[in-house]
Amino acid sequence: xxxxxxxxxxxxxxxxxxxxxxxxxxxxxxxxxxxxxxxxxxxxxxxxxxxxxxxxxxxxxxxxxxxxxxxxxxxxxxxxxxxxxxxxxxxxxxxxxxxxxxxxxxxxxxxxxxxxxxxxxxxxxxxxxxxxxxxxxxxxxxxxxxxxxxxxxxxxxxxxxxxxxxxxxxxxxxxxxxxxxxxxxxxxxxxxxxxxxxxxxxxxxxxxxxxxxxxxxxxxxxxxxxxxxxxxxxxxxxxxxxxxxxxxxxxxxxxxxxxxxxxxxxxxxxxxxxxxxxxxxxxxxxxxxxxxxxxxxxxxxxxxxxxxxxxxxxxxxxxxxxxxxxxxxxxxxxxxxxxxxxxxxxxxxxxxxxxxxxxxxxxxxxxxxxxxxxxxxxxxxxxxxxxxxxxxxxx
Amino acid sequence: xxxxxxxxxxxxxxxxxxxxxxxxxxxxxxxxxxxxxxxxxxxxxxxxxxxxxxxxxxxxxxxxxxxxxxxxxxxxxxxxxxxxxxxxxxxxxxxxxxxxxxxxxxxxxxxxxxxxxxxxxxxxxxxxxxxxxxxxxxxxxxxxxxxxxxxxxxxxxxxxxxxxxxxxxxxxxxxxxxxxxxxxxxxxxxxxxxxxxxxxxxxxxxxxxxxxxxxxxxxxxxxxxxxxxxxxxxxxxxxxxx
Ligand SMILES: Nc1ncnc2c1ncn2[C@@H]1O[C@H](COP(=O)(O)OP(=O)(O)O)[C@@H](O)[C@H]1O
Ligand SMILES: [Mg+2]
Numbered sequence: 077x078x079x080x081x082x083x084x085x086x087x088x089x090x091x092x093x094x095x096x097x098x099x100x101x102x103x104x105x106x107x108x109x110x111x112x113x114x115x116x117x118x119x120x121x122x123x124x125x126x127x128x129x130x131x132x133x134x135x136x137x138x139x140x141x142x143x144x145x146x147x148x149x150x151x152x153x154x155x156x157x158x159x160x161x162x163x164x165x166x167x168x169x170x171x172x173x174x175x176x177x178x179x180x181x182x183x184x185x186x187x188x189x190x191x192x193x194x195x196x197x198x199x200x201x202x203x204x205x206x207x208x209x210x211x212x213x214x215x216x217x218x219x220x221x222x223x224x225x226x227x228x229x230x231x232x233x234x235x236x237x238x239x240x241x242x243x244x245x246x247x248x249x250x251x252x253x254x255x256x257x258x259x260x261x262x263x264x265x266x267x268x269x270x271x272x273x274x275x276x277x278x279x280x281x282x283x284x285x286x287x288x289x290x291x292x293x294x295x296x297x298x299x300x301x302x303x304x305x306x307x308x309x310x311x312x313x314x315x316x317x318x319x320x321x322x323x324x325x326x327x328x329x330x331x332x333x334x335x336x337x338x339x340x341x342x343x344x345x346x347x348x349x350x351x352x353x354x355x356x357x358x359x360x361x362x363x364x365x366x367x368x369x370x371x372x373x374x375x376x377x378x379x380x381x382x383x384x385x386x387x388x389x390x391x392x393x394x395x396x397x398x399x400x401x402x403x404x405x406x407x408x409x410x411x412x413x414x415x416x417x418x419x420x421x422x423x424x425x426x427x428x429x430x431x432x433x434x435x436x437x438x439x440x441x442x443x444x445x446x447x448x449x450x451x452x453x454x455x456x457x458x459x460x461x462x463x464x465x466x467x468x469x470x471x
Numbered sequence: 472x473x474x475x476x477x478x479x480x481x482x483x484x485x486x487x488x489x490x491x492x493x494x495x496x497x498x499x500x501x502x503x504x505x506x507x508x509x510x511x512x513x514x515x516x517x518x519x520x521x522x523x524x525x526x527x528x529x530x531x532x533x534x535x536x537x538x539x540x541x542x543x544x545x546x547x548x549x550x551x552x553x554x555x556x557x558x559x560x561x562x563x564x565x566x567x568x569x570x571x572x573x574x575x576x577x578x579x580x581x582x583x584x585x586x587x588x589x590x591x592x593x594x595x596x597x598x599x600x601x602x603x604x605x606x607x608x609x610x611x612x613x614x615x616x617x618x619x620x621x622x623x624x625x626x627x628x629x630x631x632x633x634x635x636x637x638x639x640x641x642x643x644x645x646x647x648x649x650x651x652x653x654x655x656x657x658x659x660x661x662x663x664x665x666x667x668x669x670x671x672x673x674x675x676x677x678x679x680x681x682x683x684x685x686x687x688x689x690x691x692x693x694x695x696x697x698x699x700x701x702x703x704x705x706x707x708x709x710x711x712x713x
Contacts, residue, residue, distance in 0.1 A: 282587045338578045341562075345570055348561035355557050356571030416561035 117436035139382035146374030154415025155211035159218025164379025165394020197372030201365030251315030348416035478527035502676035520544035548629035613644025
């Protein structure tokens, strides 16, 4: 055994500086940005940090955040999905027509709409891989085409309302009471801690280095404090919204899949070096197609969540700036546009930043023109960080 | 052990290989040298199953074999490290070593089993990497080359082919890789190395095979041969060939 390969302590200050210079900052810049945003808007408007407003914020970010999760799936491959907004709207319209006009069971309507989104993603993926069309063009066509289909399906009326006390609307008007919310947080933290303890045991047994205890404790403890804070604040208003729980569960589930399954490993491999992945015997076509399918299904689900919040679908469903905000959120959260780098948590962090800015500026009665310019500046900063990191790491 | 005879391959009017013969034995490092366009890469591609020759036979332990695809080559125990290393820079060392052959159960990655085995493999090759869970992008050129070579050993091959393993490396890192090639020989593997650097060739190989214009142009025992004799064979100047 040579000792050199066995030690894995925390980074020395010198290595830490080297990492910083490489732009390998992880989630810290975004987290820092969030603190600044909270401080600024909190001082400018005492209502910004109130439980009621933070609850609204949670409701506002779930739909676009889910779409952003899908965008991350294709960004990881170095591709783009411009159709996510249109697909989200179309999927919501399909669901609403089946549910309201055809009086289907709502769960069946949602399932069929998600399958339709999956078929759309399959189509995008096949056009990209089989016909070798750039994803930019395929999904640009999708952006226009699926929007057209949405308008066609909506027909003359232009708006279909969802019943206020129906299943779909209830999705965004369901609140976890205090004890279930605390139970959920406790279960999450306990599960994570148990996994960490077991993981350390197994690594010790395999004679592998383990990270220092204080790091693990700090990480899990910090998350516990954060989640406890969220539950406390949200419980002071209407409770933890189901919408936030759904979105959070998706983020965690996707992150686990990407980090711990063969599929996830191959996603990162194809995004990092497609030729190397191909030579390693990985079916890169299948991975690409699957990524597009996932992107469209997540976009579709996001569209359904948006319809639930509005209790209606209309010609603007999935339109306006939803796509742009979803892409911006993924990138601001730290997903690389060049593929191979990024985690689902980027969607959560990025959408928090964007939605906080939007929400705060609305509270301050700032014109949306200013809001767009500020969001643009944040986006440009995030992409600049990504580009510098990439240049530094390719040397 | 591996024996190729009469290997011939033409690209249109270009005779890339013309009746080439090559023998490779377990525990022996053979350097394949020759000028640009001599046919080195083409010969390697034939052994790796990337291209099929127009004529010629390959035998393994005396039995004739067909290498029509990279999978055939792999099944025969031929493992190739190409000059562009084909590593995923965003993935860590363990992930790169096992890319495409991940240990798994129900498609869930066996992180610990892979890290343990990766650790053992790298230690046995005396490859020094402080933390094998950092992205490959953070490693030095020599460490990356070492990872690529270690990756070639995952499938328990009998023949390892290296295309220009030291071309992009500095002095110290070249020494690392030459040491690694020594350990491949010690493991009883047959090793075929393409190289342009005659100093490296002399340092690492047991035998030198020279190609010139697609034909065999000499074969030397490294220890008994001067650099001038090898250069002469490469350039086609008259020299006493054995
Ligand atoms: N794919 C190809 N198509 C046409 N000609 C080729 C191809 N590959 C190699 N050649 C030719 O075959 C000859 C031998 O090439 P190669 O094996 O690459 O030589 P080396 O690796 O020794 O430099 C050269 O004349 C080269 O131009
Ligand atoms: Mg060559």
